[in-house]
Amino acid sequence: MTSTTSAAAARRGPDRYHRGPVRWVVLALAVVIALAMLSPFAIMLLNAFKGPADYSANGPLSWPEEFYTQGLATFWSRTHFSIKFWNSLWTSGLVALFAVVLSLLSAYAIGIGRVKGRVWLVGVFLIANMLPQEVLVYPLFTMAQKVGLGNSGWSIVIIFTVIQSAFGTYLLASVLGEFPAALVEAAEIDGANRWQILVRVVFPIVRPTCSVLMIFFFIWTWNEFFIPLVMLTSPDTQTVPIALASLQGDRMLDVPTLNAGTLVSLLPTLVFFLIFQRTLTRGVTAGAVK
Amino acid sequence: MSTKARHRRPSSYWLYLVPGILAFLVVIGVPFVLNLWYSLNSWKGGKSAMRFIGLKNYADLLHDAAFWTSFQNSVWMIVAMVIIPTVIGIFLAAMLFDFIGKHFSGRVASFLRATYYLPQILPVTVAGILWNWIFNAQTGALNTLLRALGVDSPPNWLGTPQMAMPSVMIVMVWIQIGYPTVIFMSALQRVDPDLYEAAELDGAGWFARFRAITIPQIRPETFVVTLTCTVAALKVFGPIYVLTRGGPESSTLVPSYYSYLNFFDKSKVGYGAAVATVLTVIIVVIGGGIQVAQNRWAARDEAGERP
Numbered sequence: 001m002t003s004t005t006s007a008a009a010a011r012r013g014p015d016r017y018h019r020g021p022v023r024w025v026v027l028a029l030a031v032v033i034a035l036a037m038l039s040p041f042a043i044m045l046l047n048a049f050k051g052p053a054d055y056s057a058n059g060p061l062s063w064p065e066e067f068y069t070q071g072l073a074t075f076w077s078r079t080h081f082s083i084k085f086w087n088s089l090w091t092s093g094l095v096a097l098f099a100v101v102l103s104l105l106s107a108y109a110i111g112i113g114r115v116k117g118r119v120w121l122v123g124v125f126l127i128a129n130m131l132p133q134e135v136l137v138y139p140l141f142t143m144a145q146k147v148g149l150g151n152s153g154w155s156i157v158i159i160f161t162v163i164q165s166a167f168g169t170y171l172l173a174s175v176l177g178e179f180p181a182a183l184v185e186a187a188e189i190d191g192a193n194r195w196q197i198l199v200r201v202v203f204p205i206v207r208p209t210c211s212v213l214m215i216f217f218f219i220w221t222w223n224e225f226f227i228p229l230v231m232l233t234s235p236d237t238q239t240v241p242i243a244l245a246s247l248q249g250d251r252m253l254d255v256p257t258l259n260a261g262t263l264v265s266l267l268p269t270l271v272f273f274l275i276f277q278r279t280l281t282r283g284v285t286a287g288a289v290k
Numbered sequence: 291m292s293t294k295a296r297h298r299r300p301s302s303y304w305l306y307l308v309p310g311i312l313a314f315l316v317v318i319g320v321p322f323v324l325n326l327w328y329s330l331n332s333w334k335g336g337k338s339a340m341r342f343i344g345l346k347n348y349a350d351l352l353h354d355a356a357f358w359t360s361f362q363n364s365v366w367m368i369v370a371m372v373i374i375p376t377v378i379g380i381f382l383a384a385m386l387f388d389f390i391g392k393h394f395s396g397r398v399a400s401f402l403r404a405t406y407y408l409p410q411i412l413p414v415t416v417a418g419i420l421w422n423w424i425f426n427a428q429t430g431a432l433n434t435l436l437r438a439l440g441v442d443s444p445p446n447w448l449g450t451p452q453m454a455m456p457s458v459m460i461v462m463v464w465i466q467i468g469y470p471t472v473i474f475m476s477a478l479q480r481v482d483p484d485l486y487e488a489a490e491l492d493g494a495g496w497f498a499r500f501r502a503i504t505i506p507q508i509r510p511e512t513f514v515v516t517l518t519c520t521v522a523a524l525k526v527f528g529p530i531y532v533l534t535r536g537g538p539e540s541s542t543l544v545p546s547y548y549s550y551l552n553f554f555d556k557s558k559v560g561y562g563a564a565v566a567t568v569l570t571v572i573i574v575v576i577g578g579g580i581q582v583a584q585n586r587w588a589a590r591d592e593a594g595e596r597p
Contacts, residue, residue: 023393030390033382034405037464041408043431044420059438060431106310113303121307128318130577132525134549134566138328138335138559139321162317169310194302223413225528226546230554241413245532248419258423265416273411277404 048072048259055255071256072264075247078257081264083236084243088222088268091156091239096218098161100210103168108198110169111176112184122173128166133226141230151233159227164217175209176202215276219269240265329563335553340560347564357565359540360548361572363455364524367544370459371466371523376515378463379470382406384504386471387478388486388496403475407468414465418532421461422448425533448534451541458533458542465529470515477511478504513584517577524573545569 043060048071050064058065075081110118140159141150149155179202187197203210225241232238238246244265247253329347333340351357391399409417424431425447436444447457481503489499527546530536536543536551545565552562 023389026385026389027394027398030382030385030402034402037405037408037467040417040420040424040464043424047431055434059434061435102310102313105306109303109306113306115303115307124314127574128314130521130573131318131322132546132566132569132573134527134546134553134562135325135570136318136321137550137566138553138563139324140317142324143321158313159317162313165310166314166318194306198306219411223415225413225415225531226550229531241415241528244419245415248422248532255423255429258419262416262420262423266412269411269413 044259044262047255048263050256052254052256068256069260071254071258072260074254074257075261075264079243079247079261080235081240081243084238084240085268087153087232087237088239091153091160092218092221094157095160095164095221096214098157099164099168099217100214102161102165103172103213104198104203104206104210106165106169107172107176108202110173112179112202113194118173122170125166125170125173128163129170133163137227137230140227144231151231151237153232153237155231156221156224156228156239159231160217160221160224164220168213168217171213172206172209175206179205215272219272222269222272240268325563326567328560329567331560333559334557335559343560347561348568350561351564351568356540356543356548357545360543360545360565363542363544366455366459367462367523367526368520370462371526372516372519374459374463375466375519376470376512378467379474379515380505380508380512382467382471383474383478383508384500387475388499388504399475403468403472406471409465410468410472412465415528415532417465418461418529421464422533425457449538451539454534454538454541458529461529461533462523462526466519469519473511473515474508477508481507509587510584513580513587517580517584520580521573521577524569524576 046062046064047055047060049068050062051066051068051070054062054065054068106121109115110121115121140155144150144152144155149158183201183205184197187201192200222239223241224239225245228239228242229245232242235246244261247258247261328340330342330344331340332343332346386399386402390402423429427433427444427446427449430447432447433444445453448454485503486499489503494502525546526544527550530542530544530547531550534542536547546569549562549565549569552558552565556562
């Protein structure tokens with residue numbers, strides 16, 4: 001896009017686009033919107049490191065009088081944040097991995113194997129994507145307790161592996177539906193069996209899509225709230241979003257503690273987003289143009 | 291595909307579906323059917339006795355004011371999560387792509403896009419908790435600021451039935467805006483730049499180009515955004531849980547939260563299951579309806595392109 005735009009500009013001379021006061025008005029509008037979008041983050045940052053007395057004296061917009069870190073320390077120790085962080089990390093990581101493997105296996109049979117009834121299968125996966133979790137949660141809750149997985153991170157891993165792979169199967173099946181048949185045929189002629197074709201021919205080609213899916217699954221699972229809220233009932237199994245929510249309604253909760261808690265709760269997804277921003281933007285685009 | 295030697299072992303691809311189908315049955319299929327069964331029973335949950343009552347839960351729903359309120363509030367959620375963000379997103383995308391990107395640079399446009407998208411990547415409940423504090427009547431940032439500016443009695447944003455829903459809607463718009471903006475911007479990158487140039491040479495102003503080129507171009511994406519956001523709006527739970535818990539006086543109650551209340555607060559599991567089932571039916575019908583509309587449009591477009 002950038003290259004064509006600049007080529008057009010060069011062809012027609014810079015005066016065509018780069019002139020007039022209107023463009024500054026539009027830019028100012030865009031910047032004002034950006035500031036409005038960012039303002040909650042700015043307010044959160046300002047007040048995460050400001051003492052409670054400083055806050056009540058000078059309000060939310062003042063620069064902190066001192067670099068106050070007690071809020072962060074309080075939040076960290078009260079929620080045992082390192083445990084929550086580890087719980088979120090291992091469950092989301094395993095879900096991302098397992099869900100992509102499961103999606104790839106099913107999508108291989110649907111997209112390349114073209115099994116009978118594949119249209120129905122894809123339809124079922126599509127509807128599964130739309131289901132509200134409320135319609136599954138009570139039976140899942142009961143079942144998990146029966147098999148000894150009540151209040152266990154493994155119930156989260158199993159449940160979200162399947163929920164995420166419903167989307168993954170749908171997406172990968174449509175990608176593999178357009179997989180060049182010649183490649184599969186060539187491998188068959190060379191004597192490769194179906195497993196070898198999947199691992200050595202199909203997977204290397206769809207690996208970019210798989211990595212985008214893994215990033216999505218990781219972030220989606222990390223951000224999940226409802227099922228973890230119901231399933232994980234004790235502090236030692238809970239995940240990051242639940243940790244912060246569990247502080248709500250606590251009368252001892254002061255402004256710096258809340259804001260520091262918000263900051264460290266959103267930091268992991270922010271870091272993850274910044275690292276994978278390019279892949280993600282491509283992924284969002286790929287998901288849109290189905 | 292037709293020359294592929296799949297007749298050799300016609301059934302072996304099914305092996306690759308076995309794990310997926312088994313997992314699907316255990317985590318989605320069986321619970322879905324069990325939930326249907328619960329909805330036909332009166333059950334307090336846990337080890338208490340289940341009593342089959344047929345469709346009584348569904349009949350009770352018809353006379354339950356809270357149930358109807360929750361679906362009315364879903365309409366507000368659709369306004370805040372689908373309609374407003376999509377309309378604003380179209381203008382933001384056109385502004386960034388067709389104006390900022392050309393009059394300044396693509397880098398400026400990408401940077402602004404990233405700031406609009408930022409709320410999308412947060413855990414939605416974390417965003418909700420942040421706003422819960424900003425809107426807090428006593429210690430919140432907004433009212434502290436308003437009082438400093440001389441407003442004696444600033445509104446109780448989340449604490450009164452009149453203000454709670456508009457406040458929640460502001461939060462949802464803030465969370466959602468980035469999604470359509472990013473999707474529409476990527477859609478616009480498919481447009482041939484010559485098309486805009488030709489229109490400009492013909493004397494078409496910005497708005498004429500917006501109507502004649504931008505809007506038709508992003509139609510497929512508009513359907514995708516409408517579908518995914520409508521489903522999300524009907525399902526919304528986390529933000530309501532951390533912002534208002536459905537209150538005050540059910541003014542922000544939504545179906546998912548109402549079913550959660552019945553399951554885990556009122557111990558009316560059968561009733562909660564019925565609420566969840568109705569919600570599912572509504573989502574599938576609306577989602578399916580949008581999908582059918584999209585297919586019709588696509589078919590009409592294709593037919594139109596043929597001479």
